[in-house]
Amino acid sequence: MQVEIGTDDILVDARLLADLLRLEPTAVHSLxxxxxxxxxxxxxxxxxxxxxxxxxFYGNRRxxxxxxxxxxxTRRSSIDFGQAALPRQLHRAGE
Incomplete structure (x- = not known):
């Protein structure tokens, strides 16, 4: 299971999210x-x-x-701005 759609929620496998955000899978839940x-x-x-x-969003990553x-x-992407702040417009839906 990578993503499971429930009646009231969507569950994402911590390993998938960790890979996209460049984190350890064990850190995802606490973060x-x-x-x-x-x-x-x-x-x-x-x-x-x-x-x-x-x-x-995590730090300067989306x-x-x-x-x-x-x-x-069907599609996955990630952006890491390194030391630069994540541009504010990337925090909006549809961007």
Missing amino acids: LRTKQITSFCERGIGEHVGQYRLTF ARLNIDSAGRV
Whole structure:
């Protein structure tokens, strides 16, 4: 299981998220609990109904997962700005 879509939530495998954010998988849960990793979810409309885009932030990194209605990852990406701050516009939906 990499991504599982439930009735009220979406579960992402910690190993997948760790790989995208360049973290140890064992660190993911504690970073989520302490809100050092934040996220938002966009649900597709129109021709994209049933699809989701999940965006995660950690420090100066952003990771994205596009998933279909079965929870299969259709696209994945990550951006690491190194020492530079993550541009504010990358914290918005659709960007």
